[in-house]
Amino acid sequence: MNIEAFLSNNAHVSIRLNVDKDTITQITMIFQKIREYPWHDHPLLSWNICPILPSGPDLDFDVLQPEQYVMSITSLLSENHLPEGVEFDLSAGRQLISMLEKGYPSPVHPRHPSFCGSHQGTIVFDPYGDIYSCHEAVRDSRFIIGSLSKAAHADDIANIEQSHWSPDQDEACSDCAYVLICGGGCVHRNCSNNADVKSLLCRWVEASVKLALLGLSGAIPYRKHTGWM
Structure with missing residues (x-):
């Protein structure tokens, strides 16, 4: 797999799981699937959860451990008093408050100084196997730099120009x-x-x-x- 190829070239790989109120219950199953691969505990591999709000953006509460997140969000979504149609927004808000109370330095996953991750020389795989150099470019075909189906490797993207804007x-x-x-x-x-x-x-x-x-x-x-x- 290309993930193994990147790891073998000492490249950090981050798996981001975008979830909403309809897919939150599938996270445990996805975690179990990831753990079946030999690279699941590789020191250069990380994976996290990002709640997606119904209105579009995500609030990146992936600093929480996966198991904690599943329990917290599942519990919040079961509360009967949450207004219909905005359950996940309210849950995300409560998660934000909880994290700030616990002293987390920021409510977003560290992507500074550039939110899109390009300053870190990162790459992003979308669900269809296309590869991007920026988190925010995903779903825009103009920014595709490779594909899993074409057996892309870390060496293929080593010289891609990255932005360093803050x-x-x-x-x-x-x-x-x-x-x-x-x-x-x-x-x-x-x-x-x-x-x-x-x-x-x-x-x-x-x-x-x-x-x-x-x-x-x-x-x-x-x-x-x-x-x-």
């Missing part, structure tokens, strides 16, 4: 309270020359976060931790 270098992003969620990377790359589109995407992120935090009035005030609202 949201701290963008005035609008550096002053934005939501940059910990969106990271700024994809917005900057796609819309840096179109202020109207960039502003629209920023408002979309803000609305998504507010939706995720609905129903948390009984929790410890999140503004105490983040100052977002």
Whole structure:
């Protein structure tokens, strides 16, 4: 497999599992399948869970251990008082509060200074076996750099030019309270020359976060931790 080829070339491989409220129950089965491969405990291999919100983006709570995540989200989704249609958003919001309370340095998986991961020289496999150099380029065929079906190896992508942009270098992003969620990377790359589109995407992120935090009035005030609202 190509995963074995990359690991044999001392390349770090990260398996990201995107899940929503309809697929959360399948995670345990996926973990069991991964553990069947001889490389499942390789020191250069990591794998994590990323909850995807109904509105589109993910909040990256993969700093939690897989088993903890499964138990927490499954429990939250079973609560009868969660409004219909936004169960996963509310669960994600509660996870965010819980993590901040526990002292996690950031509610997002470390992809800094560039949210898309390109500064780390990472590669991303999509569900169809296509290979990308950036987390945020997945599903855009213009950015495909290889394919599992073509037996791509680490050496094939060693010289791909990577971006080293940081949201701290963008005035609008550096002053934005939501940059910990969106990271700024994809917005900057796609819309840096179109202020109207960039502003629209920023408002979309803000609305998504507010939706995720609905129903948390009984929790410890999140503004105490983040100052977002």
